Every structure is written in C-alpha cells, then in structure tokens.
Amino acid sequence: MADLDRAREALRASLTAWAVAEVRAGQARVTLVPAPDALALHLERVDAGWALSWACDSVTPPVVRARLTVCGVTREGLATGHTLNDARLCALADAAHFFGLPLPEEAQWVEYDPEDGANTADLDAETERAAAPSAQAVALLPEPPRDxxxxxxxxxxxxxxxxxxxxxxxxxxxxxxxxxxxxxxxxxxxxxxxxxxxxxx
Structure with a gap:
C-alpha cells in the first residue's frame, strides 16, 4: 500500500504536460496529463522495474492504448486525441487514473495556432501554483476500492x-x-x- 501511495505521488508530480483532445475554430480543448520524461524521473525512485508501453488502436481517429506497470500492478488506459501523440498522453493519463490519481474533471479551452499549437502558458502558471499544496493531499489519498x-x-x-x-x-x-x-x-x-x-x- 505504501509503495502504491508513493506511485500515486510520483504520477501526480508528473502532471506537467497538456494534451489536445480536439480543435475547433482556433480553440483547443486541452487536458492535464503526465509528461513521459517527468514520469520516468519520478517513478524510477519508486520502482526501478516500472514499465510503460503503448499500442495504436486507430490512426484515424487517433486512438492509443497505454499499459503502465508500477510496483507489480498493471493498469491500462485507452484514449483519443487531436494527434497520435495527444492520444498517447491521454491514454497514459487514463492508465494513471486507474492507479487512483485524481485528474481534472473538465478540460480547458485555450487558443490554438496550427504552427505553435495550444497556448497553455496561463494554465501552466496556474498548475504550478496549485501543485505545492496538493502534493501532500494526494500522497495521503487511500487507494480507491476496486470493484x-x-x-x-x-x-x-x-x-x-x-x-x-x-x-x-x-x-x-x-x-x-x-x-x-x-x-x-x-x-x-x-x-x-x-x-x-x-x-x-
């Protein structure tokens, strides 16, 4: 249980990326997701044998499956996104959710530029401000009962x-x-x- 608590804390600490779920008329719907590089850094401290793999279920629309194993526990996530990479990140977030990681209930809409992508600067600043007080709270969350x-x-x-x-x-x-x-x-x-x-x- 303690190891899974630490795993959830590591997953929470890796929530530093944004994935684009969809784009409409110059606006992108984005959701907070784990950044793979940050995830690797944090999970390595919890379980040196952790593993992550992806499988592409569909290219159009982009649908990706993520399989995450931490502390001997494996969870799968399935998600779609604006691009394959977005779907990949959303699938990782879905898998993390099954480890008990609370994710934002609602996606955010931001400006979107075809060349520069989604403008998440304001969201990044807001996430950084909220990260410090929430870290301890998430670490204390019990593992949700599984049906x-x-x-x-x-x-x-x-x-x-x-x-x-x-x-x-x-x-x-x-x-x-x-x-x-x-x-x-x-x-x-x-x-x-x-x-x-x-x-x-």
Whole structure:
C-alpha cells in the first residue's frame, strides 16, 4: 500500500504536460496529463522495474492504448486525441487514473495556432501554483476500492477486443470504446454486447 501511495505521488508530480483532445475554430480543448520524461524521473525512485508501453488502436481517429506497470500492478488506459501523440498522453493519463490519481474533471479551452499549437502558458502558471499544496493531499489519498465485477467486465471486453482485431474489425470496435469501458457494470455489459454484435455482424 505504501509503495502504491508513493506511485500515486510520483504520477501526480508528473502532471506537467497538456494534451489536445480536439480543435475547433482556433480553440483547443486541452487536458492535464503526465509528461513521459517527468514520469520516468519520478517513478524510477519508486520502482526501478516500472514499465510503460503503448499500442495504436486507430490512426484515424487517433486512438492509443497505454499499459503502465508500477510496483507489480498493471493498469491500462485507452484514449483519443487531436494527434497520435495527444492520444498517447491521454491514454497514459487514463492508465494513471486507474492507479487512483485524481485528474481534472473538465478540460480547458485555450487558443490554438496550427504552427505553435495550444497556448497553455496561463494554465501552466496556474498548475504550478496549485501543485505545492496538493502534493501532500494526494500522497495521503487511500487507494480507491476496486470493484471485482468491473475488473472482470474490463477483462472480458479486452478479450473480445483481441478477437475483433484478429477478425479485422478493430476499427469498428475502437469507435465503440472511444467512450471508455463504462462506469458501471451495466454500462460495461452494454458495451460488451455492442462489441459482440460487431463480431457476429
């Protein structure tokens, strides 16, 4: 438990990057995500054997899966983004969330320039100001209780996803999973049924 508390603190400390979820009319919706370089620096102190890998589920739209292992615990995240790199960062944030890392509930809208990207200067300053007092609070957060049924449902969905990929239907499955695996067992069952229909169709 202590190691996972330290892992969550390391994950929180790495929340220094912004990923673009979407772009509309010169505005970008951005979300705070772990920066891989900072993540490596902080996690190395907690677990020298930590591991992170990515898999691209779809190029258009960009959908990436992140698999993060810390202290012998593995969590997967799945996300989309404006670019593959944005999707990669969002997937990492999703995986970090399953370690109990609280993430911002709402994304922020900022100015976007096609050449310079999203202007997150004001958000960076705000994040730095908020980082110091929140560090101790996050370190004290208990590991959230995990629902065995949700874990089982997620595994079933992942197994079915592998079957769909093998059948050449990974793209259709990815579109269903863009909204995640479901927040409740009922939602997960609904997603599983949708994927089953794709496999049979």
């Amino acid at each position: 065995p049924q949700m874990d089982k449902a997620r595994r079933h969905i992942e197994d079915l996803l592998e079957q769909l990929k093998a059948a050449g239907k990974g793209g259709d499955a990815t579109r269903v999973l863009l909204r995640g695996y479901g927040e409740t067992v009922e939602e997960s069952r609904g997603i599983y049924k949708e994927l089953q229909a794709i496999l049979k169709g």
